[in-house]
Amino acid sequence: MRVWFKRSGRSSSLENELTAARPRPSERLVHSILASLRPQQAGTRRARLRLGYAGALTAALVGVLAATGGFAYAASAVQQAAHAVHITNNKPRVVAAAAVSSACSQYAVAPVITGMAPTAGKVGTTVTITGSHFSGNSAVTSVTFAGGVAATFDISSDTTIRTTVPAGAKTGPITLTNCKGSASTGTFKVIPPKKKHHKPHYCMVPNVRGDRFGNARKTIARHHCGVGKVKRITAGRKHKNRVIAQSPHPGKHLRQGGKVNLIVGK
């Protein structure tokens, strides 16, 4: 049997309506799927020689002996290693061989950091770093915050340095450098200054479809919009007291306090 159809160039109004009424996923669903699809970011692996507590203690001890001039050979042994000791998660580890300055005393050793306080602060906060080899032959020559910003510092003693968080510092380790090498603290968190909250002069319509009516009202108010007409329709138990539809659509910008009409299940 031959069946003939009119193939129209234009879509019928029902087809247009079906396309326009195409349900849209909530932003929450889109974000959750996007997050699950995002590949696990491979962390940059830096080859690190872990010494452990015992190794770090030995290195520090040898360093102290060398700094006091007791054992020149011990200093040279440390120089050969020329490692800087980092403290991360309270575990010291050797991370990098430092460049050895020709003007450096043979008794100098790289600084060793054992702690810092506080571990977070705003620009201008004074941070106290404790450890050893901060003065004398091993005098620290620079203190750098993450982001490569040099900071002013005060060497209080061979075991204590006070520094001030400079403008432009970023969250990350603080690095102490002397002629023998460098050492870094754990992560110092730079707390950004509080931004002044500007209340927007518009309302961005939130997606409240499927939300309970009470929660929808709160969400709408939080987005600087207002609840407009509310129509209650009988729509089954699943939709009882939940927002079935809203107008205008989520994401639209209205003036501040703009009304969002809701259709809510009885």
Place this chain on the structure above:
Amino acid sequence: MISRDPFRNPEPLIRRVYAYAAYRLGDGPDAEDATQQTFERAYRYRANFDPTKGEPVAWLLGIARRCCDDVRQGRPGHAELGEFDQPDSGDLEPRTVRRLELRHAVLALDERSRDLIALRYGADLTARQIAELYGERTNAIEVALHRALARLRAALGEASPSEPGVATGEDPVRI
């Protein structure tokens, strides 16, 4: 060069898969579950995606069809459809009420018609792509779609503008 990664631009895919699931299962948590499951399975088996066989959306919708079937089997019957009353058309938001009527009418269609409408108008596949998915001929799908639309019009109480075999001014094309 054809990309082997089906998730190179995932956002439009999520929207199309969700629209398909929502036309089949109803807008809401069931459709969200089906969409989540689709992408979970697709991500697990993404190595099986062959770009020479078709677009990522067609591959995803093949998975989505099975996920929707699983979700439908998991829920207690179709009682929810029956208890969804027709919203009364008042003066408030006639377009919204119309949209709800339309979605309800789609949900009340038979399984195949609903699937076809969901694939064509929800996921925005062409008749040819749907035919490849079903393993049928393109014109068989076009006829089935036409009939599904006619059923939908009948459910909405509208007159069909172009019944089969009825010439309406333009030259008919044999398909």
